[in-house]
Amino acid sequence: MVASEQAVVTGQQLDTLCINTIRTLAIDAVQQANSGHPGAPMGLAPVAYCLWQEFLNYDPADPTWLNRDRFVLSNGHASMLLYAMLYLAGVREVDENNQPLKELAVPMEEIKRFRQLGSRTPGHPESHITSGIETTTGPLGQGVGNSVGMAIAGKWLAANFNRPGFEVFDYNVYAICSDGDLMEGIGGEAASLAGHLKLSNLCWLYDNNHITLDGPASWSFSEDVATRFIGYGWNVTRVTDANDLDMLARALNVFLETKDRPTLIIVDSHIGFGSPHKHDSNEAHGEPLGVEEVRLTKKFYGWPEDAKFLVPEGVREHFQDGIGKRGREEHAQWSKMFAEYSQKNPDLAERLHLMQKRELPAGWDKNLTAFPADPKGVATRESSGKVLNTLAQNVPWIIGGSADLATSNKTTLKFEGAGDFQPGTYSGRNLHFGIREHVMGASVNGMVVSGIRAFGATFFNFSDYMKASIRLAALMEIPSIFIYTHDSIGLGEDGPTHQPIEQLAGLRAMPNLIVLRPGDANEVVEAWKIIAQLQSQPAALVLTRQALPTLDRTKYASAAGTAKGGYVLADAAKGKPAVILIGTGSEVSLCIDAYEKLKADGIQARVVSMPSWEIFERQDAAYKESVLPASVTARVSVEMASTFGWERFVGLKGRKVGMHSFGASAPIKDVLKFFGFTVDTVVAEARKAMEENPS
Numbered sequence: 001m002v003a004s005e006q007a008v009v010t011g012q013q014l015d016t017l018c019i020n021t022i023r024t025l026a027i028d029a030v031q032q033a034n035s036g037h038p039g040a041p042m043g044l045a046p047v048a049y050c051l052w053q054e055f056l057n058y059d060p061a062d063p064t065w066l067n068r069d070r071f072v073l074s075n076g077h078a079s080m081l082l083y084a085m086l087y088l089a090g091v092r093e094v095d096e097n098n099q100p101l102k103e104l105a106v107p108m109e110e111i112k113r114f115r116q117l118g119s120r121t122p123g124h125p126e127s128h129i130t131s132g133i134e135t136t137t138g139p140l141g142q143g144v145g146n147s148v149g150m151a152i153a154g155k156w157l158a159a160n161f162n163r164p165g166f167e168v169f170d171y172n173v174y175a176i177c178s179d180g181d182l183m184e185g186i187g188g189e190a191a192s193l194a195g196h197l198k199l200s201n202l203c204w205l206y207d208n209n210h211i212t213l214d215g216p217a218s219w220s221f222s223e224d225v226a227t228r229f230i231g232y233g234w235n236v237t238r239v240t241d242a243n244d245l246d247m248l249a250r251a252l253n254v255f256l257e258t259k260d261r262p263t264l265i266i267v268d269s270h271i272g273f274g275s276p277h278k279h280d281s282n283e284a285h286g287e288p289l290g291v292e293e294v295r296l297t298k299k300f301y302g303w304p305e306d307a308k309f310l311v312p313e314g315v316r317e318h319f320q321d322g323i324g325k326r327g328r329e330e331h332a333q334w335s336k337m338f339a340e341y342s343q344k345n346p347d348l349a350e351r352l353h354l355m356q357k358r359e360l361p362a363g364w365d366k367n368l369t370a371f372p373a374d375p376k377g378v379a380t381r382e383s384s385g386k387v388l389n390t391l392a393q394n395v396p397w398i399i400g401g402s403a404d405l406a407t408s409n410k411t412t413l414k415f416e417g418a419g420d421f422q423p424g425t426y427s428g429r430n431l432h433f434g435i436r437e438h439v440m441g442a443s444v445n446g447m448v449v450s451g452i453r454a455f456g457a458t459f460f461n462f463s464d465y466m467k468a469s470i471r472l473a474a475l476m477e478i479p480s481i482f483i484y485t486h487d488s489i490g491l492g493e494d495g496p497t498h499q500p501i502e503q504l505a506g507l508r509a510m511p512n513l514i515v516l517r518p519g520d521a522n523e524v525v526e527a528w529k530i531i532a533q534l535q536s537q538p539a540a541l542v543l544t545r546q547a548l549p550t551l552d553r554t555k556y557a558s559a560a561g562t563a564k565g566g567y568v569l570a571d572a573a574k575g576k577p578a579v580i581l582i583g584t585g586s587e588v589s590l591c592i593d594a595y596e597k598l599k600a601d602g603i604q605a606r607v608v609s610m611p612s613w614e615i616f617e618r619q620d621a622a623y624k625e626s627v628l629p630a631s632v633t634a635r636v637s638v639e640m641a642s643t644f645g646w647e648r649f650v651g652l653k654g655r656k657v658g659m660h661s662f663g664a665s666a667p668i669k670d671v672l673k674f675f676g677f678t679v680d681t682v683v684a685e686a687r688k689a690m691e692e693n694p695s
């Protein structure tokens, strides 16, 4: 059928017309941008069409509807598929208060501006830029990882909020994924965790197109995916032709009927379906088709060869009659039910409201009391565990867990009713991620975009394993919480394989991430208050294994200064300090000891505690000058980590006590002495700084 000749088209013809519209929009946008991947959207168009039009419970007029089915495009390079769907389904733009507007999330002008500066159609889908995009995808494997978090959230929300006769939450999570998603280690972790948790609300549609960027997938991928997923405990079904809508619908119905495990639908497809290229040779994969091939492809589809961005009459209307009408009706029914639910359960409704707005309940900080001074003190992982347990009682939607180190990370929620999240007990608040840091990061993000304040914990050194997810949380502007203990060589005997060196510098270099390394139990309390209030930034909380003195705050400044990122903890008795010692975490008390020694020797020192560079940086110039006066250039930073970046605060003439190599396996006292983290070293460095910077 030729689109331009259409009279009244119905049924199959209309399906084909819609599918080819998705394809040609992707082709034209990529061609116009002269950049992007047309092949995957062309191959997957029927899959997305069938899913959205026939199955997805989604109201395009309100993409923030609480109980909407979630759709994740894990192979984010196929972004034009998603943009075409958002446009054709008529998904609305949402304002900063989560209110839907009249405007489309992706109007046609934005499709024409694919991959251009400031457009809502960046190269890969970005949830903070484009309404209707549930999560940012692009690094392969992250999206399927997020989908596991979303499915966990769905189960947790249902277990905690549904009441007899009131199914507030019963949404499903669908992810389309590609060979890359399944090859990536994180994809395997995600599938393993989802299978263990029996997340029956999770469906992955695997684009089995036998091709990757370099060439045939068989060059590097030959395992039996179906068998692998059956081994993970998934239900596996197959669609042998991506263009067969009936077969796709049958497979999706199998998913809906499967109540005891997640479902993988393996869809055999042809990348760039309809293009005259021999795709097994993989030419032009990941590139625009080129003018001539665009014409030939359109001819194959029965499309006017010269038409660009053509949306034939009837296509958008057809989407309105399908996903639009179904979503509107489902949403309206749900809203009626939810209104009654809210009347009967005002507390729960209020909770959901706050969660959506990323706000905290009244009394969120109650019982977050100060720790008494104690020279022997307590490890910050210990004090953090106590604070977290209090905070989580005040904020019922803080949930999380550790990658098999909960007893070391001290992250177990131990209070009455906290419970474990396991198959059959989906109301539990303690997650067991297993030894899967990578998917812990991605699923924490998936939970956070679902309204939950989720945390994930491991040893600081293993933050590297989940770096991509931390980065995406920062990019997505979401308040994920990452807890890292065993923060330095101070962990001792486990040695250099476990001792972080460059991790602090790396995370501090990341835009929009708040890194906090509190110096004692009371800074831990303040750090958690900061974290709780974050709305659009993730946090990395970096904690010690070893005990630290709880400073006497009647003698030294209040830990409330933590809120400013850095503050004067101990100061020169009078006048300008002769030298400034700047420390973080476990080195704050070392600085204090050095300060006392210098004081006894008649030297007027100042100690600045700097738990968060990022927060200190955003203070006004006057405050920063009050903490680090420009006229005092004799400065020493003390941190058991790479010194990379400390010149920012100590200046080019300052001195840096830090790590210049990997650590060593030995008892902590030997390690600290060997690497020079002693009062004597700090005092000596302070004297050198003073000599080199005579005032």
Ligand SMILES: Cc1ncc(C[n+]2csc(CCOP(=O)(O)OP(=O)(O)O)c2C)c(N)n1
Binding pocket: 039, 040, 075, 077, 078, 138, 139, 140, 141, 178, 179, 180, 181, 184, 209, 211, 212, 213, 271, 285
């Ligand atoms: C973690 C990660 N590594 C590499 C890439 C770059 N990349 C984009 S698409 C792609 C491979 C595409 O193969 P496949 O996943 O089978 O998708 P298809 O080309 O079939 O759509 C690669 C390597 C990426 N996006 N993410």
Ligand SMILES: [Mg+2]
Binding pocket: 178, 179, 180, 207, 208, 209, 210, 211, 212, 217
């Ligand atoms: Mg592929």
